[in-house]
Amino acid sequence: MNAKNEKAWKEFRAANSGGYESGILDFAERWAGRMEACFDDGKPNVLDQIAEATMDKDEEGLRLTNLQLAAVIAALVRFWTYGGMLELWRKEYWRAVRARRER
Numbered sequence: 001m002n003a004k005n006e007k008a009w010k011e012f013r014a015a016n017s018g019g020y021e022s023g024i025l026d027f028a029e030r031w032a033g034r035m036e037a038c039f040d041d042g043k044p045n046v047l048d049q050i051a052e053a054t055m056d057k058d059e060e061g062l063r064l065t066n067l068q069l070a071a072v073i074a075a076l077v078r079f080w081t082y083g084g085m086l087e088l089w090r091k092e093y094w095r096a097v098r099a100r101r102e103r
Helices: 006-015 019-040 047-055 066-079 083-101
Strands: none
Touching (some): 019 066, 066 083
């Protein structure tokens, strides 16, 4: 995951080092990495095309609840290099994505 500010991300991780919080932040890093890999593979650098597609493709086999994903999104918006783009995606698509995932 490319953090906007690596030091701030590490401090945030340290302040949220419990098992539950660490699991969510580990997932955030892996999801960001999956999205970044799509950018590197020549796929469009447009999150609306890759965010949902990569969300539930976790290498660890985790599928987070919508509430947990909301926390992941909030952390990535704040700390990830592409957080601004993810915030736009969240505003535009998250409600529909959340509804599809609840089925």
